[in-house]
Amino acid sequence: MPDSVTITDNRTGESVEIPIVDGGVDSEQWRKLLPGIWFYDPAFMTTAATSSGITELDGEAGVLRYKGYPIEQLAEQSTYLEVAYLLINGELPTAEQFDAWKHEITYHTFIHENVRKRFMEGFHYDAHPMGMLVSAVAALSTFYLDAKDIDDREVRDKQIIRLIAKMPTLAACAHRFSVGQPFVYPDNNLDFAANFLSMMWKVAEPQYAANPVLARAIDVLFILHADHEQNCSTTAMRVVGSSHADPYVATAGAAAALYGPRHGGANEAVIRMLTEIGSYENVEPFIDDVKAGKGRLQGFGHRVYKNYDPRAKIIKRVADEVFEVTGKNPLLDIALKLEEVALADEYFTSRRLYPNVDFYSGLIYQAMGFPIDMFPVLFAIPRTSGWLAHWGELLEQGQKIARPRQLYTGPAQRDYVPMGSR
Numbered sequence: 042m043p044d045s046v047t048i049t050d051n052r053t054g055e056s057v058e059i060p061i062v063d064g065g066v067d068s069e070q071w072r073k074l075l076p077g078i079w080f081y082d083p084a085f086m087t088t089a090a091t092s093s094g095i096t097e098l099d100g101e102a103g104v105l106r107y108k109g110y111p112i113e114q115l116a117e118q119s120t121y122l123e124v125a126y127l128l129i130n131g132e133l134p135t136a137e138q139f140d141a142w143k144h145e146i147t148y149h150t151f152i153h154e155n156v157r158k159r160f161m162e163g164f165h166y167d168a169h170p171m172g173m174l175v176s177a178v179a180a181l182s183t184f185y186l187d188a189k190d191i192d193d194r195e196v197r198d199k200q201i202i203r204l205i206a207k208m209p210t211l212a213a214c215a216h217r218f219s220v221g222q223p224f225v226y227p228d229n230n231l232d233f234a235a236n237f238l239s240m241m242w243k244v245a246e247p248q249y250a251a252n253p254v255l256a257r258a259i260d261v262l263f264i265l266h267a268d269h270e271q272n273c274s275t276t277a278m279r280v281v282g283s284s285h286a287d288p289y290v291a292t293a294g295a296a297a298a299l300y301g302p303r304h305g306g307a308n309e310a311v312i313r314m315l316t317e318i319g320s321y322e323n324v325e326p327f328i329d330d331v332k333a334g335k336g337r338l339q340g341f342g343h344r345v346y347k348n349y350d351p352r353a354k355i356i357k358r359v360a361d362e363v364f365e366v367t368g369k370n371p372l373l374d375i376a377l378k379l380e381e382v383a384l385a386d387e388y389f390t391s392r393r394l395y396p397n398v399d400f401y402s403g404l405i406y407q408a409m410g411f412p413i414d415m416f417p418v419l420f421a422i423p424r425t426s427g428w429l430a431h432w433g434e435l436l437e438q439g440q441k442i443a444r445p446r447q448l449y450t451g452p453a454q455r456d457y458v459p460m461g462s463r
């Protein structure tokens with residue numbers, strides 16, 4: 042049997058045989074056979090918008106690998122900064138390469154005083170930190186004019202370092218502003234996660250000493266969230282990047298996509314849902330409501346995973362370690378019961394709906410003291426390395442500007458009617 046598909050245009054009897062390569066068929070042959078006939082695929086359900094060598098995801102088998110390394114091994118043995126290096130550069134760093142990378146990131150964590158004083162402090166007192174982050178990242182584009190030179194690899198690398206390094210600073214700054222606390226400058230003696238926690242929680246102590254279990258938990262969560270192939274926000278990054286916009290505005294576009302409740306906002310929605318359910322006895326009636334179409338079980342289901350999200354398994358373990366330190370999040374029992382009831386229910390099993398990464402991540406963040414509004418911000422910090430890895434790959438591939446077609450279904454041509462005659 043040939044590894045190919047044959048498409049026949051029944052109007053003309055003409056056919057084309059297209060080989061299946063890397064699990065896909067090239068649309069160019071389709072275009073040649075059927076000029077002006079578009080492949081109708083809203084929400085990219087069946088479209089591979091690119092080839093990519095960064096993250097491998099097998100949703101049927103519940104497999105996630107960055108550059109070939111299983112997520113379980115990275116979460117167990119690596120650090121977020123090492124994973125960020127891997128995503129951006131394609132290989133794990135040597136000790137020397139890692140030292141240089143860590144140094145570069147550490148020494149780019151400061152933000153221009155104007156970003157903080159004039160820009161961030163200009164927001165309304167109750168501004169959502171994710172809205173602040175999206176805007177602040179876009180605003181960085183106006184501070185680094187060299188960033189427009191996207192054809193220069195060295196210039197690109199510089200912006201990548203700046204973005205990965207400054208995200209935690211902007212994130213913490215947005216939080217401190219929203220709770221009326223003074224900004225905390227980055228501490229170059231701390232590692233990535235501990236420095237972020239310092240900028241979040243430091244009060245008057247000379248140096249903030251993060252609990253090592255919590256700092257490691259944040260680092261593992263950052264590893265788990267660093268990349269996830271062609272998800273909604275990464276696609277936004279690639280689409281904006283394909284117009285050759287600078288990486289700051291492209292990252293802002295990606296972060297904006299992440300903000301939505303169907304994507305990075307889901308862990309916020311999980312906590313709101315668990316709070317609304319309120320107690321153990323309300324779990325089954327809630328599930329009945331979901332099955333009756335009255336809302337969704339937040340943190341369940343995934344476009345790609347039709348099996349347990351491998352990240353959710355790791356997060357469950359991290360949650361136990363965090364709760365040892367913080368005390369158990371009272372919503373955990375409701376979450377566990379929800380998972381048990383849903384996974385025993387035909388509605389969820391037949392649709393292959395399993396917990397995704399967001400089902401438990403919010404419980405950890407909440408137990409660590411992060412306000413719910415900060416959850417999507419916590420997601421954006423590590424995903425920045427994934428977005429930038431895809432941005433670099435897109436430019437290396439020399440991909441054309443993203444420009445899908447449409448099937449026009451509006452009115453046919455008609456004549457303008459003056460307002461008085463309508």
Ligand code: ACO
Pocket residue numbers: 302303304305307331336337338339340341342343344345392394397398399
């Ligand atoms: N609760 C109840 N039913 C669901 C859920 C859910 N969470 N998710 C999907 N379904 C049902 C749908 O109603 C549909 O049923 P039907 O065939 O009877 O109409 C079926 O399962 C397929 O659902 P779709 O919406 O077509 O699946 P899609 O791939 O478009 O959506 C999504 C994926 C958006 C993640 C969806 O599962 C969802 O809304 N989940 C809740 C929000 C969430 O947890 N998002 C986080 C995703 S992970 C991330 O971004 C990091």
